[in-house]
Amino acid sequence: MxxxxxxMPFKAWxxxxxxxxxxxxxxxxxxxxxxxxxxxxxxxxxxxxxGTCEAxxxxxxxxxxxVEGIEAKNGDSGLRPMVDYGxxxxxxxxxxxxxxxxxxxxxxxxxxxxxxxxxxxxxxxDKKSWDGKEDGWHKPGPDYDLYPTExxxxxxxxxxxxxxxxxxxxxxxxxxxxxKEADRCVExxxxxxxxxxxxxxxxxxxxxxxxxxxxxxxxxYETNPLPEICGRICTHKCEDVxxxxxxxxxxxxxxxxxxxxxxxxxxxxxxxxxxxxxxxNNKKVAMVGxxxxxxxxxxxxxxxxxxxxxxxxxxxxxxxxxxxxxEYRLPYDQIDKDIDYIESLGVKIxxxxxxxxxxxxxxEENYDAVFIGTGLHLGRSTRIPGSDHEHxxxxxxxxxxxxxxxxxxxxxxxxIIGGGNxxxxxxxxxxxxxxxxxxxxxxxxxxxxxxxxxxxxxxxVVEAREEGAAIKPGWGPKEIEIVDGKIKGLHVVKVxxxxxxxxxxxxxxxxxxxxxxxxxxxxxxxxxxxxISYLPEEMKEKLEFGPRGRLVINEYHQSTLDWLFxxxxxxxxxxxxxxxxxxxxxxxxxxxxxxxxx
Amino acid sequence: MKIPEDRSKYPQKGEDGKxxxxxxxxxxxxxxxxxxxxxxxxxxSVELTLAGDEIVEAKTHVGYLHRxxxxxxxxxxxxxxxxxxxRMCVAEPDSNEYxxxxxxxxxxxxxxxxxxxxxxxxxxxxxxLQVLLRTVAGQGGTFGLGVGVQWGMxxxxxxxDRFEELTGGRVYHMYMIPGGVRGDLPDGFxxxxxxxxxxxxxYIDHIYNLLYNNAVFNKRARGIGVIExxxxxxxxxxxxxxxxxxxxxxxxxxxxxLIYNKLEFDPFTTDxxxxxxxxxxxxxxxxxxxxxxxxxxxxxxDKGIFKAPTPNALHWRIPRGxxxxxxxxxxxxxxxxxxxxxxxxxxRINLRGPSYTHAIxxxxxxxxxxxxxxxxxxxxxxxxxxxxxxx
Numbered sequence: 001m002x003x004x005x006x007x008m009p010f011k012a013w014x015x016x017x018x019x020x021x022x023x024x025x026x027x028x029x030x031x032x033x034x035x036x037x038x039x040x041x042x043x044x045x046x047x048x049x050x051g052t053c054e055a056x057x058x059x060x061x062x063x064x065x066x067v068e069g070i071e072a073k074n075g076d077s078g079l080r081p082m083v084d085y086g087x088x089x090x091x092x093x094x095x096x097x098x099x100x101x102x103x104x105x106x107x108x109x110x111x112x113x114x115x116x117x118x119x120x121x122x123x124x125x126d127k128k129s130w131d132g133k134e135d136g137w138h139k140p141g142p143d144y145d146l147y148p149t150e151x152x153x154x155x156x157x158x159x160x161x162x163x164x165x166x167x168x169x170x171x172x173x174x175x176x177x178x179x180k181e182a183d184r185c186v187e188x189x190x191x192x193x194x195x196x197x198x199x200x201x202x203x204x205x206x207x208x209x210x211x212x213x214x215x216x217x218x219x220x221y222e223t224n225p226l227p228e229i230c231g232r233i234c235t236h237k238c239e240d241v242x243x244x245x246x247x248x249x250x251x252x253x254x255x256x257x258x259x260x261x262x263x264x265x266x267x268x269x270x271x272x273x274x275x276x277x278x279x280x281n282n283k284k285v286a287m288v289g290x291x292x293x294x295x296x297x298x299x300x301x302x303x304x305x306x307x308x309x310x311x312x313x314x315x316x317x318x319x320x321x322x323x324x325x326x327e328y329r330l331p332y333d334q335i336d337k338d339i340d341y342i343e344s345l346g347v348k349i350x351x352x353x354x355x356x357x358x359x360x361x362x363x364e365e366n367y368d369a370v371f372i373g374t375g376l377h378l379g380r381s382t383r384i385p386g387s388d389h390e391h392x393x394x395x396x397x398x399x400x401x402x403x404x405x406x407x408x409x410x411x412x413x414x415x416i417i418g419g420g421n422x423x424x425x426x427x428x429x430x431x432x433x434x435x436x437x438x439x440x441x442x443x444x445x446x447x448x449x450x451x452x453x454x455x456x457x458x459x460x461v462v463e464a465r466e467e468g469a470a471i472k473p474g475w476g477p478k479e480i481e482i483v484d485g486k487i488k489g490l491h492v493v494k495v496x497x498x499x500x501x502x503x504x505x506x507x508x509x510x511x512x513x514x515x516x517x518x519x520x521x522x523x524x525x526x527x528x529x530x531x532i533s534y535l536p537e538e539m540k541e542k543l544e545f546g547p548r549g550r551l552v553i554n555e556y557h558q559s560t561l562d563w564l565f566x567x568x569x570x571x572x573x574x575x576x577x578x579x580x581x582x583x584x585x586x587x588x589x590x591x592x593x594x595x596x597x598x
Numbered sequence: 599m600k601i602p603e604d605r606s607k608y609p610q611k612g613e614d615g616k617x618x619x620x621x622x623x624x625x626x627x628x629x630x631x632x633x634x635x636x637x638x639x640x641x642x643s644v645e646l647t648l649a650g651d652e653i654v655e656a657k658t659h660v661g662y663l664h665r666x667x668x669x670x671x672x673x674x675x676x677x678x679x680x681x682x683x684x685r686m687c688v689a690e691p692d693s694n695e696y697x698x699x700x701x702x703x704x705x706x707x708x709x710x711x712x713x714x715x716x717x718x719x720x721x722x723x724x725x726x727l728q729v730l731l732r733t734v735a736g737q738g739g740t741f742g743l744g745v746g747v748q749w750g751m752x753x754x755x756x757x758x759d760r761f762e763e764l765t766g767g768r769v770y771h772m773y774m775i776p777g778g779v780r781g782d783l784p785d786g787f788x789x790x791x792x793x794x795x796x797x798x799x800x801y802i803d804h805i806y807n808l809l810y811n812n813a814v815f816n817k818r819a820r821g822i823g824v825i826e827x828x829x830x831x832x833x834x835x836x837x838x839x840x841x842x843x844x845x846x847x848x849x850x851x852x853x854x855x856l857i858y859n860k861l862e863f864d865p866f867t868t869d870x871x872x873x874x875x876x877x878x879x880x881x882x883x884x885x886x887x888x889x890x891x892x893x894x895x896x897x898x899x900d901k902g903i904f905k906a907p908t909p910n911a912l913h914w915r916i917p918r919g920x921x922x923x924x925x926x927x928x929x930x931x932x933x934x935x936x937x938x939x940x941x942x943x944x945x946r947i948n949l950r951g952p953s954y955t956h957a958i959x960x961x962x963x964x965x966x967x968x969x970x971x972x973x974x975x976x977x978x979x980x981x982x983x984x985x986x987x988x989x
Contacts, residue, residue, distance in 0.1 A: 008811035012745050012804065021752045033762040035781065055912055058678030091681040091772045096780070097911065105766075137766050140781040143903045146677065147910035183910045209913065 029110060036107035037090045037137045040083050042124035044070065046102035049077035050188035050243040053094035053103055056146070061087035062094060067125050074194050075241035085111075085119035092137045097146045099186060099243040106136035149248025152181040154255055159466040164435040166327040170232070170255075175211070178259040181252050182208035184244055191238035191253060196572075196581035197223045201238055201253055208256050214272045216260035221273055224580050225299035225342060226292055226321075228334040231258025233325055235421075235457070235575045261337075269341050278345065281305035283594055286367040288355050288534070291319025292576045293373030293568030295339065296583025297590070298347045304591050308347045309367070313354040315404070320375050320569070321576060323400040324422065326429045357536040364563065368597075369590045373568035373579065376528035382417060386480025387524065391487050395426035395525035402429055410437050411520035415490045417477050418525030419447025424460040426525055427469045441468030444517045446490070448498050448507050450474040472517075476509050480522055489518040530570045539564075556589025557582055565590055609654050617966070619647055619655050626654065631973055633662040638977050639689045640984035642957065648970060656965035658958050664988040671947040676702055676776065677911035679944065684770050686949055687983045689732075692725035693927040694949075695774040697934035700855070701923045701947075702776040705916045705938045706908075713902035714778035719856045720894045721765070721773055722925065723887055728757040729928040730884040731798070733981055737877040738809050740975040741818050746808050749801050756794045763787060776914075778905030788895050795888050802885055810878060819874035823964045823976035833963075834955040837930020839980065842879045844869035849926035861893045873972075873979040880981075883928070913942050929953060929981045951986035958987065 023030075032038060044067070054062045064079035072078030081094070081103065095103050103123070108130035113119065124131070155171040156162070162169040173181065187202040195201065200219045207216030220227040234254050242250030270276050283306050287294035290312040298308040316322055318335045343349055355363070363370050379394025381387050391409065395418065401408050410433045416423055423445055431441045445464070447454055451473045454461060461471055475492035482488065494513035500506040532551075535543070544552040544560045550571065557565045567582040569575075607625070609617040619626060632643035641662035647655035667686055671679050683698040684691035696718060703710060710718075731754045735746030758768045763784050765773035773780055809815050827843050829835065840847040848865045850858040866882030868875040908914065916938040924933040930952035939945040957980060964976050 005811050005813040005816055008807040009813075011807050015749075015804075033759075033766070033784075035764075035766045035784065036762055037766040052912065056675075056677065058674055058681050089681050089770070090767070092766065093677060093681070093911075141904070143907075144780070144905050145907070147912065148907060183913070186910065186912055 031135075032107040032109055034107060034135045035137060036109065036135075037092045037105045038107045038109040039105065039111065039128065039130050040081075040094075040123040041104050041106055041128075041131055041133065041136075042081060042122075043102040044080055044124040046100050047080055047124070048075060048100055048190060048243060048246070049079035049081075050099050050186065050190055051077070051079065051081075052097045052099055052186045052188060052243070053081050055187070056093045056097045058091070058093075059087040059089055061085075061089075065122065067122060072193070075190060077188075077190060077193070080122055080125060082120060082122045085121075086116070093146070095137055096139055096144070097186075098139065099188070100246045101139055104136060104138050106130040106133040108133060108136070145248075147186060147244065148180075148184050149244065151184075151249035151252055152177045154252065159463075159468075162328065163441070163467040164432055166429075166432060168232075168331045169328055172262055173252075173255055173259045178208050178256060179211065182206070182256055185209075185251050186244060188243045190241050190243050194241045195238045196578045197584065198581070199223045199238075199257075204260060205251070205253070205256055208259060213260055213263040217264050217269070217272050220257060220260060223584065224577075225296055226338045226576070226580055227257055227261035228338045229292070229321055229330060230576060230580065231255070231261050232334065233321070233330050234577050237577070266337050266341060270344070275303065275345055278303060279305045280307065280346075283307065284309070284367045285369045285371060285590055285594075286311065286363045288360075288363070288370065288372045289313075289319055289374035289568070290317035290339075290349055290351075291373050291375050291568050292321060292579035293375075293583040293586070294319075294371060295342055295347075296580040297371050297373070297565075297567060297587045298583075299342045299345065300584050300587035301590060302342075302345045302347050304587070306590075306594075310347060310349045311353050311355050311359075311363075312349060312351045314400075315351055317349045317351060319373075320377070320574075323403045324396060324425070326399065326402070326425050328428070328432070329425070355534050357534060360534055360536055360539070368594055369563050369565060371565045371567060371583075371586055371590065372532075373566070373570065373583065374531065374534075375569040375579075376530050376574055378529040378531045379524065380527045380529055382477050382524055382526060384477050384479055386482050386487070387522075389480060389482055389487055389522075391520065392480060392522045392524065395422050395523050396528055398426055398523060399429065402433075408433075409521060410434055412438060412442055413489075413519045414443045414521050414523065415517045415519035416443065416445040416523045416525055417447070417490070418445070418523075418527075419449045419454040419456055419473060420525065420527070421456045421460055422528075423447065423525035424456045424464050426523055427464050427471075428460075428467055430523070431464070431467045431469050435468070443469040444472055444519070445469055446472045446475045446477070446492060446517065448474070448476050448495050450495070450498075453498060475515060476507055478514075481516075487520055487522060489516050490522055491516055528569075528574070532570075554589075555585075556592065557586035558589050558593065562593060608649050608652070617654050621647075625649060629970070632659075635974065638957075638982040638984060640982075642982065642984040642987070644961070644965065644973065644977075646965070646970070646973070651970045653965050653968050653970065653973070656962045658961055660958070660984060660987050662988075663985050665985075667985075667989045668947055668949065671944050673943065675912070675942055676914050676916060676944065679947075680775060681772055684772060685985065686989055687927075687951065687986045688769070689983055690725050690729045690928055691770050692721050692773075693925050693932045694934075695771070696722055696925050697923045697932060697949075698936075698947075699774045699776045700925075701921050701934050701936040702916060704921045704923065705919045705936065706776070706914075707917075708777055708906055708908060710778045710906055711903050713782075713899050714904045714906075715856045716894060716898045717779045717783070717904060718774055719858065719861075720891065720898070721771065721779070722856075723891050723894060724757055724761060724764075725771075726928045727798070727884070727887045727891065728754045728761075729981075730880055730887060731757065733928075733978065734877065734880050734884050735805050735809070737819070737873070737880075737975070737978055738812075738815060740978050741815060743808070743812070743815065746805050749805065753794075753798050753801055756797065760787070760791055760794060763790070775905065777908040778903070780905070782904050783898070791891065791895060795891060799888055802881070802888070806881060810874075810881070816874065818972070819872065819877060819975065821872050821874075822968055822972045823873045823876075823979055825871040825960070825964070829960070829963070833960045835930075835960065836952050837926065838879045838883055838928075839871065839876060839930065839952075839956065841865055841867045842871040842876045847930070849924050849931050853924065855925060857894075857897070860897060861890055863890055863893075873975050876979045880928075915940060915942050916944070927952070929956070929983065949986065949989045951983065953980075953982045953984065953986045956980045957982035957984070 157169040204219040568579040633641035643659040645657040735750035739747040765771035918940040937946040
């Protein structure tokens with residue numbers, strides 16, 4: 001120890017004139033850094049109440065609650081997060097995982113209140129001084145995600161491999177792919193409400209993750225007895241509302257359903273679904289038409305012990321699923337797999353039996369209840385000049401003929417009118433037939449709706465183009481030109497708008513902008529109507545009809561004749577999943593009716 | 599002439615070499631140091647038995663902070679544990695983040711982006727800087743020298759400001775996440791960091807003058823809490839405490855992780871470990887950390903992603919396996935042992951921090967024979983962090 005040790009510490013006196021570093025009170029309330037994790041804000045209009053913030057919160061600080069003024073609707077649970085600042089640790093994982101990016105933290109951090117309850121609040125609903133503040137914690141960067149936002153690509157046959165044959169072109173997921181895709185699900189359950197059949201979607205996706213196909217199949221059959229079919233051609237309304245789809249690709253819910261159904265061999269169904277023995281209650285129900293609604297109703301009724309008989313006019317059961325949807329989308333063996341299982345439960349399907357009014361009266365007498373699900377099999381015509389020519393066809397008739405293996409006219413040039421999925425089906429079917437016959441495709445498909453308004457699934461339009469068809473949306477058909485008894489083509493005019501201000505169908509045209517599509521054959525595909533000519537007249541008188549000629553039914557699909565239940569496309573749709581849903585609903589209704597019938 | 603000290607009234611050693619303390623003789627006083635006291639951050643007690651002002655027996659008591667972290671881990675998702683693991687050391691939470699995230703990444707076979715490695719190293723070194731700023735000068739505080747503590751705390755606040763910018767939090771950063779980090783450097787960060795480092799450097803020199811060129815500090819800190827070389831293996835001594843006895847133990851050098859093999863640094867050692875030298879080693883660590891942060895800022899790549907894609911955090915299943923991950927915290931080797939059973943939650947996590955042996959076993963030994971006034975100094979010189987003992 002020397003003199004230095006005595007003097008050096010006094011150098012600290014050098015700081016005596018320094019500016020004090022302690023802050024005066026008014027400066028304590030300084031602005032936090034722009035990235036600071038302070039108080040929550042939520043854009044309640046963007047928020048869909050998916051509850052991922054609640055799921056990830058390790059402190060249970062977030063609870064989803066009902067909020068006055070916000071109703072549950074399609075794609076929105078109607079709930080909003082309530083944060084409890086007695087529990088929150090401001091980790092901001094709720095922000096990072098938010099599917100809509102509506103939940104954020106501001107850099108505000110001072111909140112003084114003597115009421116402890118006030119620290120439980122619903123951001124965005126309970127007004128706070130920091131609402132709308134930009135600075136604070138947001139999801140960090142576009143590459144930063146707590147769940148994968150990119151869909152696992154479904155492998156398909158290349159256009160040149162698929163465009164001349166009717167073999168299924170979607171290959172289906174492998175186990176690895178399916179599990180990877182299933183991993184993306186955030187289990188919010190928004191999809192359940194949107195699915196007409198209210199399928200347990202997060203549950204069966206979880207089964208895929210767990211590689212438990214038996215559990216997956218059980219979940220599927222709880223609400224849907226046609227999983228192979230739905231797994232291929234469902235209109236997947238669930239995917240439209242998938243919360244992951246708000247910033248990223250929605251889950252491939254449909255392909256995952258198909259994956260489960262594909263994995264389980266048909267012979268194991270009875271074992272897995274525990275349907276080896278079913279108690280019979282000796283009551284009989286008849287179904288007219290063997291489409292998804294009838295099959296679904298028959299399936300659930302037979303599980304309840306009813307003896308079900310389905311009457312089908314055509315050669316094979318399945319209705320529009322078999323005769324409307326082309327084989328490349330839905331192979332016939334997959335339809336058979338689902339229907340065979342339903343038959344194996346004791347459901348009788350009598351084909352080649354058209355029900356007329358006489359037969360219908362017999363059904364009324366011989367059965368305890370009757371369900372009709374005869375769908376929409378009458379094609380609608382545009383009724384433009386020339387549409388009565390013999391080479392103007394209805395798409396639905398041609399699709400049926402193709403399934404039945406009949407020879408149909410395949411000319412070199414075809415024009416198709418329509419912008420829905422059926423129009424795409426006939427476009428792609430005709431394209432395949434043309435390529436087989438001529439080695440090239442010359443099809444023009446035109447619709448009133450413009451590109452972004454077309455009712456067909458986007459992928460259908462893209463794939464039809466890949467297969468060589470020209471899709472020309474936004475043209476209104478005016479006249480089919482016929483010279484010497486032969487079709488020359490279709491005159492069209494530009495469409496200005498399809499719907500009016502009240503969203504009613506009321507197309508407006510620009511008559512000056514014209515076009516002409518050459519054709520040897522015109523196919524109309526602008527919608528279908530129902531055919532209930534088989535109902536006896538006296539019954540029709542007793543039945544009540546609503547707008548657009550649809551039968552009036554109650555919640556359980558019971559018509560004004562108490563023994564008669566109606567479902568399928570005749571009621572809502574047209575699509576398979578609605579048919580399945582209302583077949584199930586009608587089965588419950590029939591059971592109620594027959595249980596209470598004296 | 600030196601008068602030999604009369605030790606007859608002090609307890610004598612028994613056959614096993616331990617002091618025989620007969621409380622019934624009423625010659626000794628029991629004194630509890632803690633659970634709240636200036637010796638360490640957090641709550642821990644030392645039960646002291648005194649003969650006069652000399653400690654003849656010391657027993658550490660923990661249990662004041664037990665929150666059952668390791669059990670909590672087993673009941674929470676991997677991502678949720680991130681917000682829990684940091685609380686195992688309040689003073690330096692970042693080491694917890696690092697070992698936890700790296701253990702998950704190792705088990706899940708995830709390689710983090712290059713940029714994330716640099717950002718993680720930056721976070722770890724900034725954490726070390728703020729801890730050392732507080733504790734180096736804090737050593738003087740245990741002898742009543744408060745000036746350095748105030749400087750240190752002020753400097754630490756400046757580092758916390760930079761943390762706030764970078765991570766969104768001041769004390770608990772939650773910046774790392776399995777797969778990378780949660781944000782890039784903000785604009786202009788490097789310059790503001792450099793300003794802080796320049797200011798800190800100035801104070802580091804002043805702290806040197808204040809402590810190590812100080813007659814009082816020299817007189818009091820030298821020769822107390824002496825650790826012998828043979829105690830190193832016996833007590834599992836790591837980090838700067840081991841370096842103060844001349845053993846170059848530094849995980850960053852011995853088992854380089856992140857980008858530490860790209861940095862130039864040479865940990866300082868001394869060959870005599872008392873409170874003075876342990877403090878001196880930490881002062882050199884402080885200087886080295888400032889230099890390392892500069893190297894990191896210079897070497898940091900400008901572009902690149904900061905988080906690798908990872909599976910869905912809400913049900914991320916880590917494949918079955920076990921791993922041990924270590925890092926060099928400001929206190930020494932900080933390790934986490936993780937067992938995954940293929941489910942969404944860890945099967946078992948065990949944390950091994952240096953405080954466990956340093957504060958429980960070693961401290962009991964070091965305190966015997968020390969003066970009551972030096973207890974705090976010895977405790978601070980070991981830089982104990984009680985939550986890390988009570989996991």
